[in-house]
Amino acid sequence: MAAVSTSLRSVPSSASPLRPLRPSLFAAPARLLFSAGIRAVSPIRVAGPRRFCCRATSPIAGMAEKGKGKVEVFDSEEELAVSLAKYTSDLSSKFTSERGAFTVVVSGGSLIKSLRKLVEPPYVDSIDWSKWHVFWVDERVVPKDHDDSNYKLAYDGFLSKVPILPGNVYSINDALSAEGAADDYETCLKHLVKSRVITTSDKTGFPKFDLMLLGMGPDGHIASLFPGHPLMNEKEKWITFIKDSPKPPLERITFTFPVINSSAYIALVVAGAGKAPVVQTALRDSQNSEKLPVQLVSPEGELTWFLDRDAASKL
Numbered sequence: 001m002a003a004v005s006t007s008l009r010s011v012p013s014s015a016s017p018l019r020p021l022r023p024s025l026f027a028a029p030a031r032l033l034f035s036a037g038i039r040a041v042s043p044i045r046v047a048g049p050r051r052f053c054c055r056a057t058s059p060i061a062g063m064a065e066k067g068k069g070k071v072e073v074f075d076s077e078e079e080l081a082v083s084l085a086k087y088t089s090d091l092s093s094k095f096t097s098e099r100g101a102f103t104v105v106v107s108g109g110s111l112i113k114s115l116r117k118l119v120e121p122p123y124v125d126s127i128d129w130s131k132w133h134v135f136w137v138d139e140r141v142v143p144k145d146h147d148d149s150n151y152k153l154a155y156d157g158f159l160s161k162v163p164i165l166p167g168n169v170y171s172i173n174d175a176l177s178a179e180g181a182a183d184d185y186e187t188c189l190k191h192l193v194k195s196r197v198i199t200t201s202d203k204t205g206f207p208k209f210d211l212m213l214l215g216m217g218p219d220g221h222i223a224s225l226f227p228g229h230p231l232m233n234e235k236e237k238w239i240t241f242i243k244d245s246p247k248p249p250l251e252r253i254t255f256t257f258p259v260i261n262s263s264a265y266i267a268l269v270v271a272g273a274g275k276a277p278v279v280q281t282a283l284r285d286s287q288n289s290e291k292l293p294v295q296l297v298s299p300e301g302e303l304t305w306f307l308d309r310d311a312a313s314k315l
């Protein structure tokens with residue numbers, strides 16, 4: 001950790017709001033595929049070892065309403081990680097060739113571990129990391145060298161292992177209060193929209209990120225948008241803050257739903273039996289009047305669930 005805090009302190013406080021924070025060190029698996037929000041019943045074997053395509057009978061709640069979203073289920077978290085790396089790499093190639101940049105938003109939590117295959121061959125060498133711009137969908141308001149920091153988690157497990165440009169890593173200003181950090185991050189995004197690093201949704205006018213890689217909590221929260229919390233209803237701000245987070249630490253900043261749902265691609269990455277009940281609720285139960293945050297994820301583009309078998313065990 002000493003290396004982290006040293007290099008962070010080396011960033012001058014007069015740095016641009018984009019604040020490059022790090023030195024240049026930043027540097028077909030077995031699965032069930034449920035397509036387009038439809039429930040699988042009898043798996044049909046298709047090409048490839050232990051790969052199944054499932055026919056649908058009835059809609060999965062929420063996803064089918066918009067005819068979007070697919071659910072991929074892997075035999076293990078290891079296979080999930082392999083597929084997630086390919087998915088991310090394919091999107092990196094697509095956006096890099098289409099517009100010369102790739103804007104990627106990550107959450108904290110176990111997601112970072114699920115990205116581990118990206119820092120191994122072939123992807124570590126084949127991805128054009130210089131085109132990546134990395135953001136956090138939420139961040140805890142703690143110093144960047146604190147064990148609770150999502151920045152530190154991503155740096156240690158991912159960013160330090162690939163040559164992403166330090167100026168393309170957008171973390172919060174940890175010297176500010178929660179309110180200040182949220183405003184500052186929104187200002188940062190506005191600069192990047194103006195300079196066209198981030199595109200804008202024609203439909204909503206909100207920033208449109210190329211890919212959001214999101215984890216989900218066992219209560220159905222995503223980002224720092226928690227069940228029943230008023231922040232779920234924020235319609236204007238791009239970034240907001242919370243001081244009473246049910247999951248510690250209390251103070252965080254978070255993207256709002258209008259920004260999350262303007263995305264071109266969202267991957268919801270969920271593993272482990274502890275999350276099976278909420279996966280079941282999210283994908284099967286359309287009737288609950290009070291939606292969980294995860295049920296409000298409905299991007300302008302494509303939503304893909306990456307589940308391991310345990311997380312999908314109640315589907």
Ligand SMILES: O=C(O)[C@H](O)[C@@H](O)[C@H](O)[C@H](O)COP(=O)(O)O
Pocket residue numbers: 107108109110111138139140150214215216217218221222223224247
């Ligand atoms: O800062 C955070 O707390 C995260 O960004 C949060 O939204 C996380 O993604 C989920 O809580 C899932 O975390 P796990 O995968 O570790 O359960």
